[in-house]
Amino acid sequence: MNDFLFWACVLGPVLLAEGLLARYEVLVYSAGFRAPTSELPEGVPYARGAAADRPPEAYLVYLDGIGKRRVRDTRDGGQLVKALLAAAPELRVLGQVQPYSPLADPLADRPVWAWLRRRVGLLLFLHNVMQIFVAADHRYRPLYNRAVGSQIATQLRLAGYEPDSGIPVVLLSYSGGAQVATGAVGELHTRLRCPLLLITLGGFHNGANDLTKAEHLHQLTSAHDRIERVGTWMFPQRRRLLRGSGWNRARRAGKITVHRLDPATHLGPRSYISPVAQLPGGRSHLDRTTDTVIALIRARHWAKAATDRPMS
Template sequence: MSELLPLLLLLAIGPFLLAEGLLARYELMVYAVGWRAQVPALPANVPPARGADADRPPDAYLVYLDGIGKRRFTDTRDGGQLVQAVIAGAPELRVLGQVQPYSPLADPLVGRPVWDWLRKHAGITLFLHNVMQTFVAADRRYRPLYNRAVGGQIAEQLRLAGYEPGSGLPVVLLGYSGGAQVALGAVEELWTQLDAPVWLITLGGFHNGANDLTHAAGLYRLTSGNDWIERVGTRLFPERWRLLRRSPWNKALAAGKVRVHRLDPATHVGPQSYISPTARLDDGRSHLERTTAAVIEIVRRECRPDPHRTMPGNSTG
């Protein structure tokens, strides 16, 4: 009987996977042919950014790209605790958490009539939709277009939050799980549109390693030996294999752009996850507190403000 379980599971979710595979590509094609424009406006209750006051330049902008649980502007898998902890611990940063990494149209799933019905009657489709979007973003046939769409969405949200192109202010993309695929793919678009130095932090990052990181300032890989989901990504995608030395990921490794920061014994999800507020370390800190401290320490070390920086429209005298 146990041998039949995988087959039964596949038969159960197979139709959903097929439907989601088609829907994920459909949204990208709708964007590509211009049938629908992206949704740049935010709801009235969602600010363009939180953290550092808008009347002065922050030390850096941090964009949080959540995992596949992202469905609306405000939700995250942990109820926003990681973003709130970063804001509380580093008030000098301006933080954006509203980007829709799994929608080329920047349109949240929640609020669409069809998806609201599915959420009530077949909730697994919401999960599978974002899973399939991650694979569309990784697919070499769709990757350039997906990167341009979501990279452009991030650039627009940064402008709305006060980012001045050419200012030299660092942009940090913090990608959790599948959000890492989107973060790595957005580097070129941000460099092109904003001329911004882009730092990457992946937290349990699930990505294919095929995106060009030439214009990334650097990447920190926050990982754990107990994170089997991230480990699947390193084995699933050939560009992550050491054998392919000329892949973009291996080029970045060879150039010294990738640094590993261990967060053992955290898991990818669940009560022992990277962002668990209840799981405790030997020093008494929660996993959430340690992860927050690691992110803030990296940003402060790598994104120090330049005292000689000239903001657009200003002069240093």
């Protein structure tokens, strides 16, 4: 009991402070006091994969879960991005976007957080969790969506994307990255006028964002993913009863397709991106997820090519 009271006294004020500070960046952005950072650290390219001198089949932007703290890191050490690059050289892949910072300011590079990371590492995750709820809050959601959508559009243009080129942009999101991906749709369409394909992996989002400008959303999920189920239960906009939510309008329009990746879990050694957990055929969970993502992108490319082919 004493331990419980101790942690309650410690974490209570921390959570309150995080709840207040999480709104800081989006308010600073909306007031025009600071613009999102667009420069990357030395040696970090704006995109990897297909050469910049010829158009790729698609640009893929990877929006990681709450473990994202800096330009380089991801929850799996970059294994999913590396696997996608190795198996689909026709893609240009961006992994540097900071989905939990409207100002594109890497959390781990801030002096105060660098100090805290060495002492209270949990705070880094609490910060990003709070940012998800700010992005989902109806009071801040339009501002957050515009800020991060602008950040993604800027990074795409620096990576060589030309507006009105017709080259599709794929937003591949993990966990809470889905809240950012669904929110960025409107701003990306406005700035780049690009075809948008969304792929969520264990997506944790509130279902309120308008998906009208997205071509399609592929929901990669598993019956063993408890965190995604919590999100579905927590946010009423994900339930069929609220027919007017962005998620349910997209569902009725036939824009959402569910793909089962059982028995993958959200986290841990049996997660969607585990290189260790194996399926009956011998493939790892990482291999299956990589193959599924690439197959969905290529299927879109082939379907579009068939539609554009002139009738003989």
